[in-house]
Amino acid sequence: MLKLENVSFQVLADDDKEKEIIRGVNLHLPAGKLVVITGPNGGGKSTLAKLIAGIESPTGGRLFFRGEDITEKSITERARLGIGYAFQHPVRFKGIRVPDLIRIAAGKPLSPADACEYLSAVGLCARDYIDREVNASLSGGELKRIEIATLLARKPALSVFDEPEAGIDLWSFQNLITVFQHMRDTIEDSSILIISHQERILNIADEIIVLKDGRVDRRGSRDEILPTLLGTAAAIPGCGRIQPMEGGGAQC
Amino acid sequence: MLKLDEIQKRLLREVADLHTVPEGAYNIRSNSQSAGRQSTANIEITPKTDVSGLDIRIKPGTKNESVHIPVVMTESGLKEIVYNDFYIGDDADVVIVAGCGIDNCGTADSQHDGIHRFFVGKNAHIKYVEKHYGSGDGAGKRILNPVTEVYQEEGSSMEMEMVQIKGVDDTERVTTAELAADARLVVRERLMTHGEQRAISTYAVALNGKNATADVVSRSVARDHSYQKFDAKIAGNAPCRGHTECDSIIMDEGRILAVPGLEANDRDAMLVHEAAIGKIAGDQLIKLMTLGLTEQEAEEQIINGFLQ
Numbered sequence A: 001m002l003k004l005e006n007v008s009f010q011v012l013a014d015d016d017k018e019k020e021i022i023r024g025v026n027l028h029l030p031a032g033k034l035v036v037i038t039g040p041n042g043g044g045k046s047t048l049a050k051l052i053a054g055i056e057s058p059t060g061g062r063l064f065f066r067g068e069d070i071t072e073k074s075i076t077e078r079a080r081l082g083i084g085y086a087f088q089h090p091v092r093f094k095g096i097r098v099p100d101l102i103r104i105a106a107g108k109p110l111s112p113a114d115a116c117e118y119l120s121a122v123g124l125c126a127r128d129y130i131d132r133e134v135n136a137s138l139s140g141g142e143l144k145r146i147e148i149a150t151l152l153a154r155k156p157a158l159s160v161f162d163e164p165e166a167g168i169d170l171w172s173f174q175n176l177i178t179v180f181q182h183m184r185d186t187i188e189d190s191s192i193l194i195i196s197h198q199e200r201i202l203n204i205a206d207e208i209i210v211l212k213d214g215r216v217d218r219r220g221s222r223d224e225i226l227p228t229l230l231g232t233a234a235a236i237p238g239c240g241r242i243q244p245m246e247g248g249g250a251q252c
Numbered sequence B: 001m002l003k004l005d006e007i008q009k010r011l012l013r014e015v016a017d018l019h020t021v022p023e024g025a026y027n028i029r030s031n032s033q034s035a036g037r038q039s040t041a042n043i044e045i046t047p048k049t050d051v052s053g054l055d056i057r058i059k060p061g062t063k064n065e066s067v068h069i070p071v072v073m074t075e076s077g078l079k080e081i082v083y084n085d086f087y088i089g090d091d092a093d094v095v096i097v098a099g100c101g102i103d104n105c106g107t108a109d110s111q112h113d114g115i116h117r118f119f120v121g122k123n124a125h126i127k128y129v130e131k132h133y134g135s136g137d138g139a140g141k142r143i144l145n146p147v148t149e150v151y152q153e154e155g156s157s158m159e160m161e162m163v164q165i166k167g168v169d170d171t172e173r174v175t176t177a178e179l180a181a182d183a184r185l186v187v188r189e190r191l192m193t194h195g196e197q198r199a200i201s202t203y204a205v206a207l208n209g210k211n212a213t214a215d216v217v218s219r220s221v222a223r224d225h226s227y228q229k230f231d232a233k234i235a236g237n238a239p240c241r242g243h244t245e246c247d248s249i250i251m252d253e254g255r256i257l258a259v260p261g262l263e264a265n266d267r268d269a270m271l272v273h274e275a276a277i278g279k280i281a282g283d284q285l286i287k288l289m290t291l292g293l294t295e296q297e298a299e300e301q302i303i304n305g306f307l308q
């Protein structure tokens, strides 16, 4: 489905020095798999997602989507090929209403009932959002859910979710997991790439990749990687966003 | 009874959403002639005798009725000044739809200057909708210079929706309002200019009575080489609340000047002005592009939403 070959991304930092945010990443995401990328804050996860969606262009390496070299392709072209990206920080729009955004995402006229279905799937009572604008009046969690709903409506072959759980309350968490599993079951051969710090999301991964300092630090099946992450301070320094398991050491 | 050609009918749809003769009171002005007029038991429309225009009298207590007074012009080179006076009785609650559509395929300028005065009685409620629209590819300009004067008595409210999205080359709009105690004025202006167009919109609102409130909000988009000036002044002459807001998107070589003006002449006047001018946010474009839109399609969606 998706292949990254030695992808790098450098920027000119404020002090005029080259800063390498992604350093020679190789990655292969097979069709039908759910892969979770985790790793410390600032490790380069969102940057990698933006490189996949075409929002940033790599300074080195190549990207392939379903065998086709997409390195030079624009955001729009990649979206049309079947790459979807739910932002870590969703964008607000004055005047664009929630169903309008879902309709744009679907790329075709949608009945109000269809639009409602996508909203209900992410735990929003559709009736309450039909006339709401995607503007500053929405709460952070509402915005995040609408962002996820746009990908549900879009049905991309490859969905990239950047910290979809951020701001979503615990009560709704299980629904979110159901959403990913449902996507996987209903969009044929679709792959899902989730950037997350949450144990419960890591728990549904076929494969886990740990990205650190712009490099793939480790990768492997859930059973191989998860134990190395839990209860150690190694992967997520600082604030302990992964809940320690019973008996696990404190993280901070 | 209406004798309108296809272009005139299209203009009517654009400016007043009219597909057939409206219900209620109306006057349709086409190329400086009345193409149809109807009064009702409560709303009387009579032509002025000294100048071109109408007197519209709405009886006190009239509820749930509407008045349509659209104007269409299709002859190149027409220039007209029209005076319309609205006398709105106490406690009336009506919708007034004005609007002017100019189609100019000729080389001479077409110009309509509508001078509207509203005398709003005590506790009356008015919703006023005014759309301006131009079409036709002649070199002659489409010019509209509306002047709106609003006099609101105690407890009255006036909601004004002013829209000019397409095709008007030059416009100078002046709106003044004087509010007595407990009167409320809400203005929603939506404006888009393109090409070499120029639009100037000036508001002067005087809050003269206790608890009078005014909320004047303009959303606009300036594209190509167009120029806009938004000049909104609110004077608080009593304990009152006033708010003006200008929120603009600028594109291409467009230019926008926003001139906030607040004048407090009473210690208990609360006045706020907000103005923001900027180009379309890059992350908005990017988000819509990740949903499969081209940059241009994304721009259109953002602007349509912004101006809706």
Ligand SMILES: Nc1ncnc2c1ncn2[C@@H]1O[C@H](COP(=O)(O)OP(=O)(O)OP(=O)(O)O)[C@@H](O)[C@H]1O
Pocket: A011, A012, A013, A019, A021, A039, A040, A041, A042, A043, A044, A045, A046, A047, A048, A088
């Ligand atoms: N355009 C840029 N210019 C300079 N530095 C940048 C730029 N984009 C990202 N960075 C830096 O690159 C690093 C990686 O950022 P990125 O957002 O990819 O991290 P992340 O792994 O998603 O972190 P988090 O878990 O906090 O979301 C950070 O140190 C960030 O400040």
Ligand SMILES: [Mg+2]
Pocket: A045, A046, A047, A088, A162
């Ligand atoms: Mg990130």
